[in-house]
Amino acid sequence: MQAHVRHSVKNGAFVNKSLSVGMFCEPLHGQELAHETQGQTHVVRRLRLDDLNELMTLSGEVSFAEIDQVHILTPWQHAPLVMNNVNLLRHLSAEVIVLAFDPQVGQNLASRQEFGRSLQSSRISICAVEPPISGWNLWLKRKEDIAIAAVVLTLLLPLLLAVALMIKYDSEGPVFFRQRRVGLNGSIFEILKFRTMYMHQTDPDATRQTGKGDPRVTRIGRFLRRTSLDELPQFINVLQGTMSIVGPRPHALQTKTEGKSLEELVEHYAARHRVKPGITGLAQVHGLRGELDKVEKLRRRVDYDIEYIDKWSIWLDLKIILKTLPLVFYDKSAY
Template sequence: MPDGDLRMSEWYGQLQDSIGLSTDPITYKTPSARIAEPGTYPYYHSVLAGMITSVDTLAILAATFIGASVEPAIIHQDWRVAQPLADLMSALGFLMLPKNRRLLHVPTVQDFSAQVRYLTPPLLAGALLHVIVLYMLHHPIVPSFELALTWLAFSTGVLAVVRGTETVLLSRPAIANQLARNVAVVGSDDAAIRLAARIGEEAGSTYRMIGVFDDHDTALDPTATTGTLDDLIERSRETPLHAIILAIPPSTDPIDHVAEINWRLRSVLADVYVLPNIVHGIDVLLPIERLGPFALLVLQRRPLSDWQIVKKTVLDVFLGAIALVMLAPLMAAVAITIKATSPGPVFFRQPRLGFNNRTFMVFKFRTMFTDKSDMMAARQTARDDPRVTPIGKWLRKLSIDELPQLLNVLRGEMSLVGPRPHAPHTRAAGMLLNDALAEYVIRHQVKPGITGWAQVNGARGQLVTLDDLRRRVELDLEYMQRWSLRFDLKILMLTVVREVFSRHAF
């Protein structure tokens, strides 16, 4: 079934057949072992697929070049133009011919025999194209077959070496563990538990069940459930999740029920799916996606895809390193000035809430007197704040105090552009930010930034009212929805123009 927006009333029957839940006795049990190390981000299957495609391309082109280097010994002088053309057409034909998508799936790459099975047809097609090209150029058929076999032999040999190496590397336990994608099921009736068992049995090492979670104790086997939704949310802080599947029993108000659960999971960094039968008969449009053997409806996606994360990371490291080198003299001068004008350390380290709601230590130039610093930010900095040093006032005004956060960027804790991180005890209207606005926690699904869309639009400085917080969160969420490399570069340029001389900085 192709991905896309499909109307439930038309496709439900086919989707239900594709799910194919067994009626065998329940075999799923709660996993007890830890699944993945904190901080890992095991989502990059699409990136890996792109890398494998690139390696295949280089391998075929290399094989074609090697084969062409030995062919002059067996071809006639007047073939010197036709033969390279045939080689090139065979290589392009192999690369452009439709191939089994399983060739790019991790389990296939880990199984060499499966790769041989899936690669044989396109290789033979490339060799046949070789013969066809030479025949169309009026060359004898027998020598054409010989040259096609030469191309086929070299291409097969090079691909065998390349794919065999990939199999060995991706089959290593440490790498295979990182490539496994963690899946959780929400629901506790028979269907949910059988679904969890089926995923573990049929998806092999691609997907790994971490448990079945539900707030209602309706399971026939109490040991089959791992915990409540709150337990799932808490566990997601330590165990990165790829997918959450809602397999709750159908209710009288399925849309409201699903929406309520999806809203509770808003802080979890994972794609959220729902079984089609839960919303059967409701005239809704939802994307369809396969997860292993199952066709599921997509409720929520992570804000950035695998490739977007890679692109953003490359931009951060590249520009961050350049900026750190170029600004090193200025930062050294600032450090000397701080040390000379007030006692205490040059840098100030403070806990902030970052990616996936995890706490990290942010670096800043110290702008307050040491004995008046507020580590937990229980009190926000205000205009003409007596805690700020004379030098610190100008550093904050020009946003120079933020420059050490380039180190956080290179450490992978922050991005150049993103929602600004707040200290855990920051308040607005007397309430902690998580309590003050339900949508606030969503902004933690991307890395925090040194600057952001909210900052260049004037939403910076002290959070006094709920409207201040709401405006900032709205801009942060808009940034997450609109993200692109061009958008990041635009914000960086606007930062220099607007934020450095912002009247909101103090």
């Protein structure tokens, strides 16, 4: 299996990175990729993978390099197998296109001195995985995030300073709590929160979820968690680009429900990583906050996350933001 990594620029607005993968036969030529995209694509390197099992390796590369399109070229007789195994890439934000190719047709066309059309004429293009948000919508959502985060941090700067002083007065330790969480395409990032626990009892890996009446939470911490003020530093994450204002809430690496990892309990759990995690989300405005102590709670959250991804629009984002505002003052699920 061979692959092309390519870069493209559309309308001068933003840069897309794409990966073209050839499986069990010769991949698309770099010249053809450039021709089909009117010179907006350039192949910068090639990969070789031996079988479908290496799709997981490809998955990691797509995530790390923030690639937004994957082309899989395969003989027609292997297309059903490829379509079945492409599920290994369904947790990515990338678009996955399967190109079913018949080498014999290509050879026949080439023998007629029609090589320039041989690849185009001998394949069928199948969009196996559609990107959740792409093109100008992706650009628009990013602008929305930057604008809202900048306004919130500017307007609430006095409040942020007051909260920081209260935390320092209430208990020893840093103002911020940093925790590794799972973000876009399964990548790991460091989330920022105001510290709400006693320093010696903080749990960076979330081996134990915070419960109601948790003795590890400080006096100020209870107030911050109840009002969601502990989440305010995440607007910094939004400006950094690791989070969005609206999206599935990110979970810590060691979070478990009923003693099992979240991926074990919900088959399509990883699909929620196809968009950036959010400060708030569709699940949260439906009352699904707090401790994930039951499998049913987890399933309902994931279902709402997938619904958000499937139905995304700027108007849905704004609707969720407006529904979130009253929850700052009172949310029975927050503790």
